[in-house]
Amino acid sequence: MKTQIGASRRDFLKIAGTTAGGLVIGFNWFSCDSPKMEVLSIEQVLAQAKSFNSFLSISPAGDVVIYSPNPELGQNIKTSFPMVVAEELEADWEKVRVVQANLDPEKYERQLTGGSGAMPHSWERLRKAGATAKFLLVAAAAQTWKVPATEITVSKGMISHEGSGKKGHFGEFVAVATTLTAPEEVTLKDKKDFTIIGTPVKNVDAKDIYTGKPMYGLDFQREGMQYAMIQRAPFGMKLGSVDDSAARAVAGVTNVVTFGSSVAVVGISTWPLLKAKKLLKINYEADGIVESTTDHDRIFTELLASGKAEEKRKDGNVAAAFKSAAKIVSAEYQCPFLAHSPMEPENFFAHVQGDKVELVGPTQTPDRARQETAALLGIPPENVSVAITRLGGGFGRRLRADYVVEAVEVSRAINAPVKVTWSREDELTGGAYRPAVRYRFEAALDATGTLVGYKLRGVGMNAGNTTREANFPSGAVDNLLIETIEHASSITTNAWRAPITNFLAYAEQSFLDEVALAAGKDPVDFRLELLNRAKTNPVGKLGYDVDRMIGVVKMAKEKSNWGKNPSVKQGFSVYFSHKSYVAQVADIEVAGGVPTLKKITAVTDCGLVVNPTGANHQVRGGIVDGMGHAMYTNLTFEAGVPKQRNFDSYRLIRLKEVPEIDTHFVDSGFDPTGLGEPALPPTGGAIANAIFAATGRRLRSQPFIEQKEFSDIQLQIKRG
């Protein structure tokens, strides 16, 4: 396949150096319009990896260094991005080194981790970068050997010419390659010829992780660095008075500083701060509405009944459909707030020096950290440097820069480099949660059991649009109304892995099960009936590809042996998010009246699977995440303060609580789409529907273990 490089060709950066290390060729795919020449040796490139952001460099020794621009938080992008470049380059993967690039908005677009968007965004770009480098190296070899480039072959970092028997590694042609002009177009490999993409390549950081090397933000230390922890105000309150005398008396505490409604204790190490923070005597004053969970329940009820709804979609005549319906089904579903709780709590290093700031730490959005820092201090953004460490999880929490700006505040106040660390209690009480949401669904069936009317109304706490109005079943129902209502809460919220759909999918897929039952239809057949309607005669605009959704539904039905084993009670769920399609089936075996959750079968269409190991990780991880929070986790409030303050009461799923997960991928022929999120949304629905099939109990609120319908079920979880 030939592909145009187009205007970006001018951005090609070639670097020629004659320093002791020899020559380096670098490619700068995402650069601005004015290429800059830099002269660097490979040693310098590696030594300055934190400031040198070229996309790919090849040393005279044939070593390939690929820079990974996107923050790595466990989604494995630091392994899968370079795989794509190396594939087109025909590099020897064993000789590829991967370096985390720092923030550089001039060189990289979309240098963030979120929305499962990195691979779909960069797939073509990465391939072109690798293919262009290969083109130049082949052209250099052709010129050197005086043979036609078309007769040259490349494999595992070696360039060969069969006719003359000549052979050499990449590094031998770097010098000549730097004198050539980048091509107007390059030929990309046929997917069937891939040798790296589609193979289970191991995590490039594995050795460092398993030997405890410093690599996370919390591991960062700097000579002269101070430590700080911060006490933040309850939601809806502001700082009144502070008595910090007892905190200051703790050995190792060097300072207490206040900014906004936050009080920071500063010291020589972390432990004194954990003690001192508890000794702060702070009076807070009301600053808005101080809410508790009981208030939220009341607000949900009031707003669902009489709130001002924003219409997101309206098809047909909903009122008429419900008026003439043979049967109406309605139900309400609710989810609580949730913290992100990455294993590595929030932290950041900041050093403010005059009008310049150095930042080091875990962030999903390095540019946002830079912009907000610049705005706080009134300095140009380019005065702020951001080094991206590995992230000990993120789940959306590190899309915000609040914890970065706090570190900047403290560094400015104490005029020293500082690392701000959050305790687990800080992380669970410090805000930016998955919003609490309640939905009301109503369905109208005609005499044949066909879904002729559908209504969804969602109320969210700072949730924005609680619906996904272009998603299934939109397009499959003649008369449909989707509305959302916002409550402005004092409790802060933020994107949380698979925003909105992490709960909406469960609610909707459970409700569709209720409707199928009312229609007297098999849950899978009912969904296929709706999907066939959306395919043959769609109503309005569809935000999903009906064929791809049908594909995962059918394959999940087959792989799970749907309905074939009478002793296995099954729950079905299917959802489209982040451009990928996932269907799941949960299996519950009932023996002697005891239900046991044994297996979840997952069928995913994320287009081409770049790294099967990483893909399996993301699907299983998403399912464990979706199951854990649906089953166990709750965050409730009393007077603006969360009641669950650590993992003893904020319950996360553990090893013994996960069933077997059987993963399958559809070979749909599409380019790769996102996978960090899409496997999570369907899980809660599959499990809830299986629980209903096994016990007759319908779970309409999360977490399941706190619902009275669940209290006497005694659900066991065991591997198959």
Add this chain to the structure above:
Amino acid sequence: MAKFTLKINGTSQSVDVEDDTPLLWVLRDNLNLVGTKFSCGIAQCGACTVHINGTATFSCVTPISSVGNAEVTTIEGLSKEGDHPVQKAWEEVDVAQCGYCQSGQIMTAAAFLEQNPTPTLEEIDNAMNRNICRCGTYHKIREAVAVAAKSK
């Protein structure tokens, strides 16, 4: 402040800290052994797991004053070349997602397999249930412990 001399990874190390300081923070802040991780601070998640005389221990709730002459082993000292059978199994199975909890998982697994070299799957489940992995790599953890047990 008081002076403590500890035996860590086979060498003697002295620190001057308050006697209630948890071993976790001595390792991380004073000795720059940051492979031992902080996550909950209340012995719930296992990210801070080290070996004290071979026993898997939550270093976040182990005061320095209680360590005495005991042998402390951290992830940095589990093997010289990172080739302990558990570390090798973790690499072979490719366990990590974000990786933050994995040094604690490895330390728990290593101590467990010392005591029970031929565990059943159920025994593996019971042993590893004390460590939380927020990314949900539990299937891989189970698999890697079984691989390590076979390789020993």
